[in-house]
Amino acid sequence: MVDLKGQYNLIKNEVDKAVLDVIESTSFINGPSVKLFQKDLEKYLGVRNVIPCANGTDALQICLMGLRLIPGDEIITTDFTFASTVEVIELLGLTPVLIDIDPVSFNIDIDAVKKALTSRTKAIIPVHLFGQAAKMDELMEIADENNIFVIEDNAQAMGAKYSSKDGTIKKTGSIGHLSATSFFPSKNLGAYGDGGAISTNDDNLAEYIRGIVNHGMYKRYYHDVVGVNSRLDSIQAAILKVKLKYLDDYNERRKKAASLYTELLINHPNIITPKVISGPNSHVFHQYTIRIVDKNRDKLVEYLNKKNIPCGVYYPVPLHSQKAYKNSSYNEKEFTITNQICKEVISLPMHSELKKDQVQYIVENILSFIREN
Numbered sequence: 143m144v145d146l147k148g149q150y151n152l153i154k155n156e157v158d159k160a161v162l163d164v165i166e167s168t169s170f171i172n173g174p175s176v177k178l179f180q181k182d183l184e185k186y187l188g189v190r191n192v193i194p195c196a197n198g199t200d201a202l203q204i205c206l207m208g209l210r211l212i213p214g215d216e217i218i219t220t221d222f223t224f225a226s227t228v229e230v231i232e233l234l235g236l237t238p239v240l241i242d243i244d245p246v247s248f249n250i251d252i253d254a255v256k257k258a259l260t261s262r263t264k265a266i267i268p269v270h271l272f273g274q275a276a277k278m279d280e281l282m283e284i285a286d287e288n289n290i291f292v293i294e295d296n297a298q299a300m301g302a303k304y305s306s307k308d309g310t311i312k313k314t315g316s317i318g319h320l321s322a323t324s325f326f327p328s329k330n331l332g333a334y335g336d337g338g339a340i341s342t343n344d345d346n347l348a349e350y351i352r353g354i355v356n357h358g359m360y361k362r363y364y365h366d367v368v369g370v371n372s373r374l375d376s377i378q379a380a381i382l383k384v385k386l387k388y389l390d391d392y393n394e395r396r397k398k399a400a401s402l403y404t405e406l407l408i409n410h411p412n413i414i415t416p417k418v419i420s421g422p423n424s425h426v427f428h429q430y431t432i433r434i435v436d437k438n439r440d441k442l443v444e445y446l447n448k449k450n451i452p453c454g455v456y457y458p459v460p461l462h463s464q465k466a467y468k469n470s471s472y473n474e475k476e477f478t479i480t481n482q483i484c485k486e487v488i489s490l491p492m493h494s495e496l497k498k499d500q501v502q503y504i505v506e507n508i509l510s511f512i513r514e515n
């Protein structure tokens with residue numbers, strides 16, 4: 143699905159030197175590389191504050207902790223994403239309100255958000271799923287009108303540019319009140335281990351959150367709030383600082399591979415290809431995900447695997463149906479899209495080193511499966 147080795151080989155000298163420099167310095171925890179990467183990422187995103195942390199799941203949890211919410215407060219989020227979002231909401235004793243998605247973008251459905259609002263709603267967590275920006279204009283409007291927060295889950299969309307209705311173009315991760323991202327190795331900006339970050343333009347929130355990630359300390363050994371220990375490792379920060387320079391190039395290559403897939407698969411009666419919604423650069427194709435209609439998706443997965451073509455099903459089960467998150471208050475009629483989409487989606491190999499002939503080979507095999515089945 144990804145080619146981490148191929149990508150590493152192209153920047154090996156630079157990365158190796160950055161890692162060795164950290165080891166030589168022995169500044170393993172909160173060394174200078176962490177601050178340097180933080181500054182670079184602030185500049186890249188166009189955001190006032192980045193707070194590095196240990197991983198993307200922590201980043202989401204810390205965003206919620208930063209909002210000083212109390213048990214019973216409701217957080218609206220998508221039914222179709224990785225489990226982190228709903229997991230941290232539950233862990234903090236908050237109430238997740240899972241809602242259906244838009245079938246074209248796979249992102250949170252705006253009408254469903256409006257329907258889910260109550261007097262206890264405190265935040266919305268849109269996920270820029272598969273690398274495509276969610277409808278941030280509409281979400282920020284709803285947040286303004288209802289005096290609630292928007293936390294972007296930017297784990298899959300680092301580098302995506304959202305075109306606003308007012309003509310401005312902003313990076314995802316710089317639009318909501320808070321944003322959480324992940325540097326898991328396979329993400330568009332991936333470390334060589336775990337990593338994550340929070341970003342915000344609100345200086346007060348940033349100050350509060352800098353304490354939360356460090357055991358609730360604002361002054362050494364004085365603990366003002368209950369915090370966590372969540373740090374970005376100095377070695378990972380040094381690697382990320384190198385890789386950030388190449389991110390736009392990596393994303394361009396992903397977009398090229400995506401265009402080629404789409405060119406070869408579009409207008410097929412059994413395939414629905416992805417559509418880019420909010421401006422030409424609003425999708426950075428963390429995944430290239432198609433829908434298989436009126437053919438057996440699971441059989442296609444088996445078929446491709448037999449030909450040694452990797453593929454993934456993100457995600458096979460909607461969150462509201464997961465054992466851990468089932469809840470009798472959910473009504474299946476409100477999840478018609480996620481229930482259907484989970485049976486149809488398949489994500490094809492996608493990374494910055496994907497070659498034209500590889501895409502062609504993958505497509506040929508998908509088409510021959512459809513012909514034969």
Ligand SMILES: *Cc1c(COP(=O)(O)O)cnc(C)c1O
Binds near residue numbers: 337
């Ligand atoms: C990867 C991912 C996360 C979690 O990131 P980790 O660094 O693995 O904790 C959260 N949300 C989404 C949408 C992700 O893709």
